[in-house]
Amino acid sequence: MEVTETLLKQVAKMCRLNFTEEQYRSLKDEFDRSLADVEVIFTIPTSFVAEEKIQPPETDDIEYSKLRA
């Protein structure tokens, strides 16, 4: 998958992060490298099928009210 600056800007918006144009160029390199690194998982056969959408877990490990600004 080709990582474009437009795509990165969409992701940054979802993450509520701002980057300079230079940082986007650097991030594009990071994404290209990371996506190449994770390709190896596609060589591993898996039969796992999710019955419903699984979301990454949210923690309940700390009382976040105690880390308020």
Added chain:
Amino acid sequence: MNYNNTDNKLSILKNKLQNKEIGFYEAISCFLDNIKANKTLNCYTDVFEEDAIKKARELDIRANKGEQLGALAGIPIAIKDNIAVNGKVNSCCSNFLRGIKANSDADVIKRLKAADAILIGKTNMDEFAMGTSNETSCYGPVLNPVDNTRVPGGSSGGSACAVKIGSCVAALGTDTGGSIRQPASHCGVVGFKPTKGAISNKGIVALAPSLDQVGILSSDTDGVASVLKILSDFSKTHVNKLLNQTIKVGIADDFLFEGMSSDIANTLDRAKDKLTHHGVEFVKVDLPSFKGALADYMILSYAEAAISLDRFDGIKYGNNFGGDAAYNRTKGFGYEAKRRIMLGKFFATDSRYEKYYLKAIGVRRRLCDELNEAFARCDYLMTPSSLMAAYGLGEDVSAHKEIAYSDMYTVLANLADLPAVSVPFGHDCAGLPIGIHFIGKHNADFDLLSFAHILEL
């Protein structure tokens, strides 16, 4: 009395305190002096000098009255800066939380306090536990105590350094993919990640909740076991160190990696020889999916981190830098955190969810199945703790494959919720410590520590 690197063992200190060869105040003063003498290593973000002295004086009074003291009475323990200690700054070494104090104790802190341990300070770490070098901390890097031009490892680099210099006899860290075991290996101390859930994570600032685990660093396996007894609810906490039956250790050809240094490979062979000498039998096991473990860890941990850190906006949670959420998050997070948040969001959202996140869950399950099959044939798995000894401060990680792959062995235990330990075993040609890594079966934490003790004999 001098606590140096050779006698900085929990059992020695405990005996001296119990036998009244040294007083609590006298002992804690030695450790505080060690902190001051090694300030340039930057391993502490906060030293609880006043509280530690107050607690030591209280213990001296109680001991003189003949009162029963807790199991860790007077034992100085350092705490990683992502574990909440009531009234103390809990910054995760991020500008986003710098100066913000915790209003309650983490479960592990409650247990240490109840056991009369002395909390000596908070230790430096990679920002939000994201890193393997301790260079992403907002307080600056920790220096490796063995060679100050090198990293101590991370993310619990401050805790490993604090134990090594004899400023405490044990430290708490957190381990999401090797963050206790890798710095322990680089600094020459024991680093232990328990079975997932064996120690409560309540009160730590989460990075990737399905992988995070509070763990223990100390000078030897006995020190780790003493703290584990207090922090866990295992009923079986003592193992006969005499081996009554043949122990089988699994090694896999899949663990071989071209980037492994010859020093590491030679050390692994020497460890194997020593274990064989003690009657251990080695068996070959297959872990064909091991090649994808690091990539799998990357996808899952980054996806979880993006969600865990989503709540920090400088408005509701975290420091406000004078702007909206995007402005605060941009100012508050360091580059490594932002990079992982971006990749994590990318892996887990909508169009990429099935391709990356769901596939990674499938690979994790497959890895767990393969590990179960391996453990049907052996008691422990053995690998190096890291592909190389501590590398230089400021190294370009992306330019060195072996640095980028430094967690490749340790992530296995996190992905499968298994206990694992790194034990120092020799040095490389530059005199840097090397660690040997063992993974045990679920809930066989004390057995694992007892077995790893063979390398300390």
